[in-house]
Amino acid sequence: MASLKTTYMGIELETPLVVAASSISSFLERIQSAEQAGAGLLVIRSLFEEQIQLDALRLEESLSVGSESFAEATTYFPNIEHGGADEHLMWIEKTRAGTKLPLVASLNAVSPGAWTKYAKQLESTGVDGLELNIYAVAADPEVSGAQLEKTLFKIVESVVGEVKIPVSVKMSPFYTSVANVAAELDKRGVKGLVLFNRFLQPDIDPGTESLKQEMVYSSPEELKLPLRWVALLYGRVKADLALNTGVHSGTDAAKAFLAGAQIVQIASALLENGIPYLSTMLRELEGWMDEHGYENLQEVRGKMSQKKIEDPFGFERAQYVKLLMSQK
Numbered sequence: 302m303a304s305l306k307t308t309y310m311g312i313e314l315e316t317p318l319v320v321a322a323s324s325i326s327s328f329l330e331r332i333q334s335a336e337q338a339g340a341g342l343l344v345i346r347s348l349f350e351e352q353i354q355l356d357a358l359r360l361e362e363s364l365s366v367g368s369e370s371f372a373e374a375t376t377y378f379p380n381i382e383h384g385g386a387d388e389h390l391m392w393i394e395k396t397r398a399g400t401k402l403p404l405v406a407s408l409n410a411v412s413p414g415a416w417t418k419y420a421k422q423l424e425s426t427g428v429d430g431l432e433l434n435i436y437a438v439a440a441d442p443e444v445s446g447a448q449l450e451k452t453l454f455k456i457v458e459s460v461v462g463e464v465k466i467p468v469s470v471k472m473s474p475f476y477t478s479v480a481n482v483a484a485e486l487d488k489r490g491v492k493g494l495v496l497f498n499r500f501l502q503p504d505i506d507p508g509t510e511s512l513k514q515e516m517v518y519s520s521p522e523e524l525k526l527p528l529r530w531v532a533l534l535y536g537r538v539k540a541d542l543a544l545n546t547g548v549h550s551g552t553d554a555a556k557a558f559l560a561g562a563q564i565v566q567i568a569s570a571l572l573e574n575g576i577p578y579l580s581t582m583l584r585e586l587e588g589w590m591d592e593h594g595y596e597n598l599q600e601v602r603g604k605m606s607q608k609k610i611e612d613p614f615g616f617e618r619a620q621y622v623k624l625l626m627s628q629k
């Protein structure tokens with residue numbers, strides 16, 4: 302039977318299937334179910350910048366009795382179920398006590414600020430690593446890509462300087478040069494690159510002429526985007542590559558490791574099929590490795606990366622031209 306043991310950012314994992322930041326980490330039963338099913342690590346849902354602002358507003362409110370600011374402010378953040386940062390930190394401590402799984406905390410960082418101290422507080426809960434979730438839509442026409450990247454690097458530098466645990470960045474796929482941003486993050490001491498953050502796309506309901514903000518799970522088709530970028534970056538950055546988005550089966554995970562992923566992160570497949578489905582995925586991956594004669598993940602990793610395959614342009618433009626020209 303093939304061994305699935307691996308490491309991620311220097312953390313020892315029993316398996317390379319990792320629970321992505323999601324509502325799975327909001328319930329101890331789900332976390333323990335993931336542990337039983339054989340997850341290698343759990344990423345805890347993000348502490349959002351808005352939650353930190355919420356705590357600051359609460360403090361302001363408690364200092365100025367009679368003010369309406371807090372009640373008003375909470376309506377600005379209708380999507381926050383878990384209250385402020387303090388509740389979040391307490392929940393992580395409870396999670397730490399309730400599972401033996403390695404844990405990574407996630408911080409949603411959009412702008413540099415005093416809140417970087419929360420990176421330190423997350424570290425003090427006993428987590429093994431910290432993931433930075435840079436979830437922001439670059440919608441301001443006055444702000445250039447270069448400016449956005451400068452902000453990103455500033456955030457990363459301040460957080461990496463603040464904590465001793467390894468830091469990863471959950472990247473957006475929408476940079477003009479994903480490879481360059483990855484390399485720049487690598488230079489700044491990031492130990493993991495999570496490819497990619499999945500931006501929720503609001504829909505429009507033509508009946509009510511209103512915005513539809515619903516959580517739509519990923520599909521296996523979405524795997525191709527991170528697969529390409531993992532294959533392109535493998536061997537070109539020191540940081541471990543975590544493939545995220547669209548992993549729905551053990552064979553999807555096999556593709557990720559062939560491309561060069563160190564681990565895969567999964568949310569949708571577990572929320573759709575139930576957490577124990579993770580053990581089915583693990584069995585499928587093991588079965589595939591046995592069938593192909595692999596004893597461990599090192600033998601698989603990166604075999605289909607751009608660096609190693611015979612057609613290095615397969616992941617770039619050449620394939621595109623060939624395919625389009627061959628269509629009747």
Ligand SMILES: Cc1cc2nc3c(=O)[nH]c(=O)nc-3n(C[C@H](O)[C@H](O)[C@H](O)COP(=O)(O)O)c2cc1C
Pocket residue numbers: 321322323324345346347348407434471497498499516518519520545546547548566567568569570572
């Ligand atoms: C219900 C739900 C909650 C999520 N919460 C977070 C979060 O707090 N932080 C984060 O970085 N990503 C969050 N995500 C995104 C997932 O971590 C993951 O990046 C995304 O779902 C793509 O992976 P998948 O294809 O396996 O679902 C959430 C996803 C879902 C479905």
